[in-house]
Amino acid sequence: MTWVDNQNMSQIGTPAVSRDGQWLLYTKSVPDWKQARRQSDIYLVSTARGVSSTKQLTFTGTKNEVSPTWAPDGSFFVFLSDRDAAATQAGADRPSVLPTSGPGAPYFPPSAGGGSGGASDQLYMMRPDGGEARKITSARAGVTTFAFSKDGKWLTYRSGVGAHAQLYALPVADLAAPELTATDSLHPVQVTRQLTGIGMWRWAPDSRHIYFATADTVDPDEQLRLDKHFDVRIRNMEVPLSSLWSVDVQTHQATRLTRDTSYSVGDFTISDDGQWIGFRGIAANRYERNILEQFDYADPYLLSISTGKTERLTTNKDIAESAVSFSPDSKSVAFSAPDDFKFMHNERVYVRSVTAGGEPFRKLGGGFDGDVTIGFWSNDGKTIYFNEGVKATEQVLALNVAANVVTQITHEKAAMRATKDEDSGRILLNYSDPDTPPEIFSVASESQLGERAKWVGLTDVNPWVRGIALGEEDEISWKSADGRTVGGVLLKPVGYEPGKRYPLIVAIHGGPAAADVLRFNGGYGAQVYAGAGYAVLMPNYRSSTNYGQQFKIESQGDYFTKGYQDIMAGVDHLIASGIVDSAQMGVLGWSAGGHWSNWILTHTNRFKAISSGAGVFNWISMYGESDTQRVRQWYLGDKMYYDNDMENWWKQSPIAYIQNAKTPTMIHVVEGDPRVPRPESEGLYMALQRLGVPTELLVYPGSTHGIPDPRNQLLKSTAEMAWMNYWVRHSGKKFAWRDVLKTLDDSAVVGAAASVAR
DSSP, X not given: OOHHHHHTOOEEEEEEEOTTSSEEEEEEEEEETTTTEEEEEEEEEETTTEEEEEEEOOOOSSSOEEEEEEOTTSSOEEEEEOTTSSOOOTTSSSOOOOOSSSTTOOOOOOOOSOOOOOXXXXXXXXXXXXXXXXXXXXXXXOOOEEEEOTTSSEEEEEESSGGGOEEEEEEHHHHHOTTOOTTOOOOOEXXXXXXXXXXXEEEOTTSSEEEEEEESOOOHHHHHHHHTTOOOOOTTOOOOOEEEXXXXXXTOOEEEOOOOTTEEEEXXXXXXXXXXXXXXXXXXXXXXOOTTTGGGGEEEEEEXXXXXXXXXXXXXXXXXXXXXXXXXXXXXXXXXEEGGGOTTSOEEEEEEETTOTTOOOXXXXXXXXXXXXXXXXXXXXXXXXXXXXXXTEEEEEEEETTTTEEEEOOOOSSEEEEXXXXXXXXXXXXXXXXXXXXXXXXXXXXXXXXXXXXXXXXXXXXXXXXXXXXXXXXXXXXXXXXSOEEEEEEEOOTTOXXXXXXXXXXXXXXXXXXXXXXXXXXXXXXXXXXXXXXXXXXXXXXXXXXXXXXXXXXXXXXXXXXXXXXXXXXXXXXXXXXXXXXXXXXXEEETHHHHHHHXXXXXXXXXXXXXXXXXXXXXXXXXXXXXXXXXXXXXXXXXXXXXXXXXXXHHTSGGGGGGGOOSOEEXXXXXXXXXXXXXXXXXXXXXXHHHTOOEEEXXXXXXXXXXXXXXXXXXXXXXXXXXXXXXXXXXXXXXXXXXXXXXXXXXXXXXXXXXXXX
């Protein structure tokens, strides 16, 4: 593997199953190096015949087709595209290259008949047997989301920004008329005329009503000040509350359903019988509604459509319940939340009858030492299936609702997630193992999930990987300083020879409530390091998930000590096993992985090089700088630093031990990172400079927690490896821009050749 290979990986998006379950639409995206974004097209595959039946349906090259969605009768599908836009700005409307594996890798569940587009996107329709796509909207502000009614008579979409966002409908009979040509015009019906615009919306099962959330008030000066370029960002800005409404699609009569001013309506779910709506009420307090943690200050509510009465299901603060879920017969309501509603504890499922107002919920899954959540229900409502990490794997498990028993259904040495298409009942599996990049498999029913022979492979978007030399990847375990068994993933170098010692990269995952598992090319592109002759250790240190409740929470109040001991014990285990050369070792990580990299920097000189991405330097300063506080407070002891706990926060900060730093350190951060803000990296850089420690600071443009564009992702990887080669392996060659520029030029050739081959 090379870094160009890593960036050129095709990615699968928004798979959509036809209602008869026989066909799957999905998007495949490839990097567009010129525009620094990804470009996607739509593909079709038979769920019975699998990969061999794959057919590419769109070929726009520099434009995008996204969110393919079947018409209910399966005769055509619609999708969003910017194909008729005059020009596409790099990264303006789509996410750029995302990691193809490892923590943070994208997972795309089956489309529920919606989409999410940008200002230049319009809706198009196309028949699955091919032919030219036909443009069916010309919305001035573009189309953002869309969905068919359950009876298949209407295609509704949202267009507009803020208070201008409204719902419009097109009769499906007009779309499907055989006499229509590509030049015929269609006339959408405006369904809503809300003064405050439309937020989240969903069709009701009766296909006559649409439920939507909208702000209670509108501030005309807010849009005006933005129009006048007063675009200052106000932290925790005062925003209007949102309420839940319904609109009759035939009469266009809108009705307000909630009026409680103590909360704002967040996401919502409708029961299959159309009699109930479950939603989350977000705290009205502006300081409890920041972007990341708003659902820590929300509670689930249940609304009866027939009576209009709303019941608050929990009264918890500081913990987040999941979205409300209904059983297939609409008789039970459920959600998941931390065990006994204690912050950071394992998730449990809570269920009761929808009509049992005020009665306690029954807790399910308490006997399983892991998270129990709600993925999807069996048709009879007796079983809830969910996805969960099991040590260095991700599996599908089942919760027997009556018996309150959890059973592991799959036992693959892999990372996998299952989702169920609501209309067809077909189950899709997003699957990756050490030799297989993320692909989609399918089974007809839950009973086939545990039988690998019954799986049908539906995608094969990176076949060239089978021609790449890969390192061998395995799950391993070792004993930490306190005797605790710790696990992780070891990737051996390509061509590994027993008895020979190799240089080591310790790739530390973020979170820290996450885990490295047996998937393709995890650990920040570990296979590239394996191809260059490194062994790579991906440790699941204390505070990681997948190893039980106690393992995840026992470092509270002492963030680094046990995790540091776990990581170092893993390194010693590899040295004792004769795999690693102790004189050639480096460490890298991002986010929490960056935190641990900084702690290692200030607590040992055993490593020859460190690369720290978005890492903390001083917890006290970062608490106020970051967009998330509650979880940091918990990790550091659940007492605020200004509550006479300043010394405790200081002692858990790398800055307190910076005089110990000796290891050459490369630092990476995004300019506007909201999670681990840039000043943390700048403080570390300045300290290392003044201490005479070799260091470099790379600040990437953007306002995200990860590097947002493919060119700078390539730069980071290339520069980082050059840093490791220079200091760990004494290559004598420092990072040079020509290496990146040449790689970028070569990538265009590689991409063109791959397109021809396909």
